[in-house]
Amino acid sequence: MISQSATDKQREILNAALKLFVEHGFHATPTSKIAKEAGVANGTLFHYYNTKDELIVALYVDIKTRLSACMNVGENGHLPIKEKCKAFFIGALNWGMENMTEFRFVQQFMSSPYLLMLAPEEIQKQSRVAMDLINEGIKAKVLKKMPVEFIHTLLSSQLFGINQYLMTTKPTPAAQKKLIEESFEMVWGMISV
Amino acid sequence: MISQSATDKQREILNAALKLFVEHGFHATPTSKIAKEAGVANGTLFHYYNTKDELIVALYVDIKTRLSACMNVGENGHLPIKEKCKAFFIGALNWGMENMTEFRFVQQFMSSPYLLMLAPEEIQKQSRVAMDLINEGIKAKVLKKMPVEFIHTLLSSQLFGINQYLMTTKPTPAAQKKLIEESFEMVWGMISV
């Protein structure tokens, strides 16, 4: 029932929804098409998600959870702050490149009115780790003394931008790696003292 | 007939559409509600725009045109490149703050499948001025020698990010001005040699 132990069918529904939402937008994809793409009856969809909106929000939370899970693997509490930031930055970038559809969905969701359906605490939870890291950097006087929220926004938007660039230009893996490294150094130069 | 000499009613329709699209999203705002909000009959809307999609795209082009018109006022071809960039950057930022709804709409539009409905040349035209400026900067060895597209993406995403931050935190005008100035210096440090 809870998304943590998602059924096969539930996964199929989420996958189908993700694909179609990114392709056609939220409202332009009927629930019937989602069900068909998932190989599931119409009613089954509504057995798991009471409304279409609920499905959309659930999909967002699911993706964010998968991203977070992917980011926490490297337990690198001992590294210097810059390295921790770098791991975070590059990790997020790589995840975005390996999950382009998910990335596009998040972008679409975040600049849509659906964002308001998310509980504020849920939004906060997503960026908690990054915020802590930035706070640590500021306290250690490694990062510029500016509002944490501001630095976080700069970092996030930069991640979005670079990802978008990589998605549209599709460089070779080698060129991509180089560009990502360079990007981080540029961004780091911007936010560090 | 052409949007350059928009009728009163046409303007009302665009204004109403803008407001409702930002509030509820594209598909969640019926054309009937747009007409009502504009104080116009249902049929009148379809007299000016054959389809809802056409209206959406027209609205995007209209906003982009207004932004461009606002950016070209300062004929500052004689200034050093940094100052030209700064004027551009700060101009865009101020426009965004004075036209939050328009800004939100553009953001929503750009991360939606509607973007594909725009002719590629139309997209290119919008960023032409910025691209020329960046090219000039690279040739003069003032900016880092990197793909123009990449620098442009970095700048754009930064603009989006800062705007978003300002919109959510709503600082005092003085604090806002200071933050904008600082932001530019940070970004400039990132992209200049």
Added chain:
DNA sequence: TTGCAGATTGACTAATCACTCCACAAAAGT
């Protein structure tokens, strides 16, 4: 075997929506 709870189905419905159509009004032209 029996019984039961949750899963699954797909036909069905009430509502909604994009868009049409035609009547009429206001300019614009002649």
Added chain:
DNA sequence: ACTTTTGTGGAGTGATTAGTCAATCTGCAA
């Protein structure tokens, strides 16, 4: 004055959609 073009209105329409429901299926515990 009169014809044409253009703008405006709003009821109407066919298609589509989110969500329902009663029936069937599945696995499992007693």
